[in-house]
Amino acid sequence: MTFPGRKALIGLALGAICVLPLTPATAAEADCLAQYETLSLKTFHVVLTTPKKVYDVDDLVPVQVEVSRPAHEDPLGQNQPIDPPTSQPAEGVLVGIGLQVGRTYLFGIGTTDDVGKTTINVPLPEYVPAGKVFARSLAWNIVLDTTCLRVEEQGYAERKNFFTVRK
Helix, strand or coil: CCCCCHHHHHHHHHHHHHHCCHHHHHHHHHHHHHCCEEEEEECCEEEEECCCCEEECCCEEEEEEEEEECCCECCCCCCCECCCCCCEECCCCEEEEEEEECCEEEEEEEECCCCCEEEEEEECCCCCCCEECEEEEEEEEEEEECCCEEEEEEEEEEECCCCEEEC
């Protein structure tokens, strides 16, 4: 004896089985929002240079940044120096630069090209005081970004007396 809606019931049961696992995943995603984790791996080596050592107010300073992999320290940030046997350019990496002259801060951002280089042009407005410039740079690349976890590659560089501003 055949049941008239047997195929319909089987389809409904299969549909319910397929939908059931989605409910706990949605609840797990809600839990992740409260426990979002960022894992930062120190994988980049960052080098900062400028063509000149002295710039005048109203100049445009071309800060040249080179980013390569691996970093010259361990990727977990334990400050253990590592001398890598080889390096390769890091393409498509975002690089932020901050220049400090006295109490004045100037910023710029760029993205590395296929050879791991970018030039970030930072203007020196008339209100910038004369003095030595302290530079900081952060390079980062988001490798994975999910509801619960973000994995980033990072590298950091700083230079004291990077260049001098002259009025």
